[in-house]
Amino acid sequence: MSAPTRTDAGPDPVASDLIGSGAEGGLGDQVQAWLQRVRGGEMGALPAIGGLVVLCVLFSLLSRFFLTERNFANLFNQAAPLVMLGMALVFVLLLGEIDLSAGVTGGNAMAIFVVFAANGVPWPLALLAGFVFGIAIGALIGFFVARIGIPSFVVTLGLFLGLQGLALIIIGEGGLYRIDVPELRALQNGNLPVWGGWAMLAIMIGISAATSFWDRARRTRAGVPNRPISLVWIKLGVIAVLGGVVVYFLNLDRGQSINVVQGVPIIVPVTLLILWLGTFMLDRTRFGRYIYAIGGNAEAARRAGIKVRWVKWWAFVICSGLSVVAALFSVTRVGSVDATVGRDIVLSGVAAAVVGGVSLFGGRGRLIHAAIGALVIAVITNGLGLLGLTSGINLMVTGGVLILAATVDALSRLRGNGIRT
Template sequence: MKSLDPKPQDTPQNSPDNNRDAAQSSALVQQSPAAASQRARFSLRSLMQGDLGFIPVLLTLALITIYFQLTTSGVFLQARNLSNLTQQIVAIGILSIAAVLVLLLGEIDLSLAAVAQACAAIMATVSVYQNWNPWLAMLVALLSGAVIGLLNGLFIAVLRVPSFIVTLAGSIAYAGLLLVVMGPQTTLVVRDPTIRALAPTYLPPALGWGIPLVCLALYAAGVWYNQRRRSQVGLPIKHPTQLVLQLLAATVVVLILMFLFHSYQGVPQAVMIALGLVVIFWLVLRKTPFGRHLYAVGGNAEAARRAGINVVRMKLTVFILASTLAAFAGIMMTSRSTAVATQISSTLLLNAIAAAVIGGVSLFGGRGSVWAVVLGALVIGSLDNGLDLLNQDQGVKNIVQGAVLVLAVTADAVVRRAGFSRGK
């Protein structure tokens, strides 16, 4: 008796892609928890994945450091220069966190630098001319950034105008807002001691040593807890050698940096603020539903919508957060320079996006970590600082930074194509 079922080749469910997915699902179902919890075989390939996937960027940073250390006769790694370098990249790092959030969403925000400068001008104006409380002035700047982000998000998420167009137009408009707020002045000096002390202050030795060591201990405990939980539920766990290398690398980096900082004037407060923001957003992205939804929308917005995720709300939230972070970056820049100018840095936006991409955040959305900000900002800052020590002009610095950004984007595209070819 002939079957009434359609022929296999006529059934969409029997396509090669679906057969492959079914086979993979069957293998996962048949896999026992004991087999799943086995330690992964340690190899160089496994080391380059997961939490240690930043090793290529770390090697790049090491090569840059060695080159400038040799060409500057040892000045580059002096404690004073390293302290200045880390403070110089604080604003770039905070702005890069905003760029990471938007890039993970699969969008772009070209107005971040203009928003930072415009919100800083609003803070400076109410502080200088209206004599507002410094904390209230900073709060107004942050709220201004949030309103700008909401405006951007409404055009992008609700009206579905491409983010490139919206934020490009926004960068022009917010640069105009900066000129309106500043009035006839080209530079406005901020004299409030609270605002001026926010960035250049150094932590006392007890806090300078205590906070990093406590954070290092919490990180080690988190790694151990995550390994234990994955083993209990039958998920693959890392090889002990990889765990040891991961914790050893973190410990060595922290101790070296603390020693260098304390051999000069201590740990800069601005650096700890920036690292605190990185930790906060890392926890939000990795440990909360919001973070999982963000990665899902960035990976495939339509699939995320069908899974019940409110894509419009996610986009609105991300653009509000990004512009608020940009406003905070503007506050930190003002604190360090003690003034606001009508001239927006031509490389600030480039450096922020470059730091994110160099650190491994995909321009196509859905892949990357907020920790990319740290290494990416260090690479950008080291190039800028080292070329300054070699007395190179701005043209040379722009060429070098542009070349590094192109290489990072090329590497991202190659990795993405390789992932598609492997069916990932």
């Protein structure tokens, strides 16, 4: 006797049905779930975004120069090194670790680059030597932290002090090397053509759409419910509107003479590309999932078969490598390298990540959070500078914002664990 067959089964769903299934609930359900997570302490970058809006409104009222075309473009150039260093530190902060030497690692890499280039080495090879140095420092930190078991705070603090001495040896006290490579100077001083900014925005929307639908297709094949398709269209709409406003203002003429200066700064698409690659790594690869798992509970991750040591090792390598990129952004902005490069920026990088919503306790945060936090600090620095306030006030305000962000992080963790404060 043949096995019974179902007669009430409908036709198999086609791909388009699955892509828009919304099996995790409708848009209203998603909003309610998000509000519940916020009430539970998972605020992410929400405080930083709110602070960024408030600061922009405040400084625009206090200074008529804040929202000018010239200052608007200057903000992106000013924030780029801090954005990059903040993103670099996210990889180790997610593990519950820290790298206090990231800034001076990048500074020494730039010192090696300019000294080699000044002595006849072709600049691509000289720059490669700088990156090799940065990656080697990251591997060294990873060895001491992951293999020997020395706390990352101690290892990187020692390197923070030692690498400053190495920079003095490489460049010499009072030494200064100019960067005369046009291709590198263009990073912080060049602009895309007007059409290039709109092309960049179109590519961003296309990549975001492709990534979103690819994710949905993967979830469908794995039998995992999808969120409503309306969230994808909302995200793409936000990117299109905000990106369009930014590109429009950056394409306005901001020259102060007969020369026309307009277009999106070249540093913007370079930073966005690295942000996308890093986010893809953390969100959509096994290595990224391992980082979050270790940051959440390293012992549970080890028992689950994750090679904790190797993940930590590679996280420090990535952090040091990106710190070299941050230093490159910094020195191409000023056009020179001396022995002090990177000494002051590392703490601001940690502040950027924490202010943006990356947890100091590990396991929570994203690269975009560090970028938003860096923009907050850049707006504070830029706005206070336009008001003619001293750097001391700037440091005090930034320190206060960092303490506030760390407090919010600690309280949100207690609230998320069900502990009343």
